[in-house]
Amino acid sequence: MSSEVMSSLKKDYIYNLMLKGKREDGRSFDEYRNITIQTHVIDKAEGSAKVCIGDTQVLVGVKLQVGAPFPDSPDEGVIITNLEMNPIASPDFEAGPPKEDAIEMARVTDRGIRESGAIDLNKLCITEGEEVWIVFIDVHILNDDGNLQDASALGAIAALMTAKIPAERAGKGEDMMMPIRDIPVGVTVVDIGGELMLDPGLAEETVADSKLTIASNQNGSISAMQKTGEGMLTSEQLLKAVDMACAKAEEIREKYLLSI
Amino acid sequence: MANKPEKFIDENGLRLDGRAVDEIRPMTIEIGVLSRADGSCYLEWGKNKILAAVYGPRELHPRRMQKPDEAIVRYRYNMAAFSVEDRARPGPSRRSIEISKVSRDAFAPIVMTKYYPSAVIDVFAEVLQADAGTRTAAINAASIALADAGIPMKGLISACAVGKVDGQLVLDLNKDEDNYGNADLPVAMTQDGEISLLQMDGNLTKEEFKKALEMATEGCRQILEIQKEALKKKFASREEVVESLIEVDDIKLEEIQDEIEIIEEDLEACDFEEEEGIEVIVVKTDVSEPADETSEEEFTEFTDNEDSEIDETEDSEEEKVGE
Numbered sequence: 001m002s003s004e005v006m007s008s009l010k011k012d013y014i015y016n017l018m019l020k021g022k023r024e025d026g027r028s029f030d031e032y033r034n035i036t037i038q039t040h041v042i043d044k045a046e047g048s049a050k051v052c053i054g055d056t057q058v059l060v061g062v063k064l065q066v067g068a069p070f071p072d073s074p075d076e077g078v079i080i081t082n083l084e085m086n087p088i089a090s091p092d093f094e095a096g097p098p099k100e101d102a103i104e105m106a107r108v109t110d111r112g113i114r115e116s117g118a119i120d121l122n123k124l125c126i127t128e129g130e131e132v133w134i135v136f137i138d139v140h141i142l143n144d145d146g147n148l149q150d151a152s153a154l155g156a157i158a159a160l161m162t163a164k165i166p167a168e169r170a171g172k173g174e175d176m177m178m179p180i181r182d183i184p185v186g187v188t189v190v191d192i193g194g195e196l197m198l199d200p201g202l203a204e205e206t207v208a209d210s211k212l213t214i215a216s217n218q219n220g221s222i223s224a225m226q227k228t229g230e231g232m233l234t235s236e237q238l239l240k241a242v243d244m245a246c247a248k249a250e251e252i253r254e255k256y257l258l259s260i
Numbered sequence: 261m262a263n264k265p266e267k268f269i270d271e272n273g274l275r276l277d278g279r280a281v282d283e284i285r286p287m288t289i290e291i292g293v294l295s296r297a298d299g300s301c302y303l304e305w306g307k308n309k310i311l312a313a314v315y316g317p318r319e320l321h322p323r324r325m326q327k328p329d330e331a332i333v334r335y336r337y338n339m340a341a342f343s344v345e346d347r348a349r350p351g352p353s354r355r356s357i358e359i360s361k362v363s364r365d366a367f368a369p370i371v372m373t374k375y376y377p378s379a380v381i382d383v384f385a386e387v388l389q390a391d392a393g394t395r396t397a398a399i400n401a402a403s404i405a406l407a408d409a410g411i412p413m414k415g416l417i418s419a420c421a422v423g424k425v426d427g428q429l430v431l432d433l434n435k436d437e438d439n440y441g442n443a444d445l446p447v448a449m450t451q452d453g454e455i456s457l458l459q460m461d462g463n464l465t466k467e468e469f470k471k472a473l474e475m476a477t478e479g480c481r482q483i484l485e486i487q488k489e490a491l492k493k494k495f496a497s498r499e500e501v502v503e504s505l506i507e508v509d510d511i512k513l514e515e516i517q518d519e520i521e522i523i524e525e526d527l528e529a530c531d532f533e534e535e536e537g538i539e540v541i542v543v544k545t546d547v548s549e550p551a552d553e554t555s556e557e558e559f560t561e562f563t564d565n566e567d568s569e570i571d572e573t574e575d576s577e578e579e580k581v582g583e
Contacts, residue, residue, distance in 0.1 A: 100361045103354045115461040210365075212458065222469055225445075225460035230368030232454035235473055242466055 011207045018195050024203060025054075030244055032199040037154065037256050039162040047163025047178065051155040053199060055145035057089075060137065060155030062163040062178075066126065066170050067134040077124020077132045081110035083139040083152060090144040108226045109139060109152045109186070112215030116184035116223035118157060123179040124165075126172055133165060135178075146202035149213050153186030154252070161260045183257050184223055185249035186215040189241040191231055196241055198248055212238070214245035218253065222246070264440045268425035275425075277306075277434055284420060284432040284479055287400070289490035291408050299409025303401035306434060307391035309343075312401035313384045314409035320380035331376035335364035337398055339387040359395045366399055366419070366448040366457035372412040381411060392438035396420050399448050399457070404487055408494075416487050417456060419448035420479035422472040424462060429472050431479045445469075447476040451484055 017023060027033070033054030042048040047062035069076060083106035085093045098106070113119065124133040137159070139152045163178040190200040190208035200208055209231025215224040222242065227233065233241070269275055279285070285306030294300035297313035304310075320326045337359045339348050352360075363385070371381065383406065385398035396419035403417045423433040424443040433441060443462025449455050464472060 100357050104358045104361055107354060107358050111461045115463065217463075221463050221465045222460065223463055225458060227362070227455070227458035228365065230365050232369045232450065232456045233458070234454055235477065238455060238458070238473060239466075239470055242469060246466065 010203060014203060014207050015193050018192050018197075023197065024201060027199075029195065029197045030248065032248070032252070033201070035154070035252065035256060037158050037260070039158055039260055045159075046166055047159040047161070049155045049158035049162065051151045051158065053147055053151045053154075054201065055143060056147055056151050057142040058148065058151040058155045059140040059142055060152070060159040061140070062159045063136045063138070064163070064165055065134045065136065066131050066172065069125070069129065069132040073121075074129035075125045075132075076121035077119070078134045079110060079114055079119065079121075079137065080134060081106050081113070081137040081139070081156070083109065083141070085141050085144070085148075089141040093141075093144070104226070104228065105149055105152060106139065108149060108213055108215075108224065109156050110137070111224035111226075112153050112184045112186045113137070113156055113160065116182045116215065116217045118180060118182045118184050119160065120179035120181050131172075135160075135163075144202065146200050146205045147188055149188050149211075150186055150199065153184070153213075153215060154256070157183055157185070158257060158260055161257070182217050183253050184215045184217050185252050185257070186213055186224070187245035187248045187252070188213045189245055191233060191237060194237075196237060196244060198244060212241050212245075214242055214249075216246045216249045220246055220250070265436055268437060268440075269428055269430075275430060275434070276436060279432075281428060281430045282475055282478065284482055285434065287483065287486050289401075289404055289486065291404060291490060291494040297405070297409070299405040299407065299411070301401045301404040301408060303397060303404070305393065305397045305400070306432075307389060308387070308394055308397040309389040310394065310397045310401045311386045311388055312398060312405040313386075314381065314402070314405045314411065315384070316381040316409070317376035317379035317411070318382070320378060325380075326378040327373075329377055330373040331371075331379040331381050333364055333367060333371055333373065333381045333383065335360050335367065335383045335385070335402070337363055337385050337387070337395065339390060339394070343387050343390045359398075362457050362459060363395060363399055363402070363448075366417055367402070367406070369454070369456050370414045370417060370450060371406065372414065375412055381406075381409075392433050392435045393421050393446070396446050396448065400483055400487065404490060407491055415451040416484060417448050417450060418480040418483040418487060419446065419457065420476060420483055421446040422476045422479070424464065424468065424472075429468060429475060431475050443468075443472075445472050445476065447473070447480065449477065449480045453477055453480075 014024060036052045038050045040048060041050045042061050045061035046064050048060065050059045069078060083102050084098065085102045087093045087095050126132055137156050139155060141148055160178050161180055165176050165178060167173045167175050187198060189196050189198060189212045190204060191210050192204060192208050208229060210227055210229035210233055212233065213226045214222060216222050265276060274280060287305045290302040292300060293302045294313050297315055299314035301312045317331050320332065337356050339356060341347050341350050383402050385402050387394045387398065399417055399419040406413060407416065420432050422429055422431055422445045423437055423441045425437045425441045430437060433444060438444060443464050445460045447455060448457035
């Protein structure tokens with residue numbers, strides 16, 4: 001993701017700061033950078049949101065199309081999540097088909113939405129077994145300054161919450177809002193030298209031993225998790241990370257999402 | 261596809277396939293099943309059939325992918341088209357790319373890549389028949405294949421999943437439990453219980469997650485025993501192991517010879533005043549001889565004798581250093 005080459009000096013610097021309980025930009029370990037969410041940024045999209053976490057910028061657009069359901073769920077709509085790490089967003093990104101990082105991030109974002117039951121998929125059924133709404137969630141990374149995963153998840157749910165189903169345009173009855181049942185929030189915890197931190201900046205993300213993304217729901221239960229990176233985590237760390245992530249998810253939901 | 265069963269756990273607390281909630285499916289492991297691979301393993305776990313192979317360490321192309329200070333590990337999880345009910349489209353899918361990535365990361369903490377700069381260690385895991393839990397089954401097989409290939413590792417990786425059906429946590433999901441269950445939590449860990457892979461989807465409360473993690477740890481411990489047993493069965497009293505030890509000794513020998521030269525130079529430069537001896541321990545192994553007969557050690561002393569020299573006989577059993 002970020003540059004493979006990171007001087008060991010920088011690594012030492014971040015590690016030594018961590019030992020003193022500090023971070024590069026003066027945040028506490030469980031503090032996010034400044035979050036802003038703008039919705040309705042793209043008129044052509046059925047739903048859209050631009051999320052900034054610090055200097056990280058992500059734009060998410062939701063488009064809807066009528067299509068065929070999957071055979072094993074004939075009365076449910078379909079969610080398709082795609083994420084593009086555009087070369088515009090970082091000197092480390094290259095054009096071309098999505099690489100494994102992008103695929104993983106898209107799938108983790110997708111799981112957070114899907115597994116939480118955020119969208120009432122039954123309401124997206126038009127004719128059982130024949131026609132359903134297909135929800136395309138397209139995540140466009142605009143600037144990578146770390147923690148793209150949380151920005152993507154946040155953008156996805158924010159864009160969905162503003163999405164309007166264009167039924168009239170498609171000749172399928174009246175327009176309606178996206179049937180949202182839950183508001184999952186993904187929070188990434190990084191392990192740097194055994195210490196857990198939220199919202200890693202680019203440098204922190206690069207030196208982190210491993211990352212754990214946890215998506216949690218309004219009732220505090222967990223709907224998706226993913227460990228990324230080459231390090232290991234102990235059970236104690238995992239349980240602590242879950243507590244940190246769920247608490248922060250609650251905070252973010254209240255502050256930024258419920259008002260949408 | 262089969263219809264959803266009414267109940268997943270009967271009144272006796274047993275699951276549809278007769279297992280207890282904390283019981284894993286039977287697992288069998290065969291080692292060294294592919295002659296061309298450097299290491300291989302065939303693993304059956306319930307109805308899962310997995311073939312894992314390791315090639316390498318070998319030269320990595322393209323060269324720009326090489327890491328000058330360590331080997332890279334590549335992991336390819338692949339499903340055979342016929343491995344599932346509805347034919348899977350051949351080639352990498354987004355799912356298999358993700359699984360390959362997290363599985364590779366799962367092995368990163370234990371594979372000692374520093375021994376093979378610029379090289380690549382390729383791990384291939386082929387799912388021949390899938391029946392829930394293929395990524396964990398593949399990791400268990402790959403772990404054994406790596407050991408079979410003789411790749412230096414800090415330990416084995418064991419993996420299993422915990423899920424939730426009928427609101428109850430169960431270890432090692434079967435197909436129906438996977439399809440209709442409420443949660444799936446695949447975990448891989450080292451023998452010390454440190455977690456190197458963790459994914460989850462579905463719905464778990466914090467308390468359930470804690471319990472699930474404990475169950476997964478216990479499951480991995482059981483699998484580790486099966487893996488160790490398979491390795492012991494295969495490799496106990498194998499001459500291969502002995503031979504590989506001889507190779508290592510040969511490398512050491514070269515280093516020792518280099519050191520002897522340095523000592524010799526030092527000695528020439530030194531003027532000993534007291535009868536203080538320097539002990540030099542030299543182990544020479546003769547490749548033509550079995551290793552256990554070659555572990556003799558020769559202790560010799562350097563003194564301030566002027567005629568210090570080195571007796572070196574190319575094919576002798578021991579190297580004598582002294583005067």
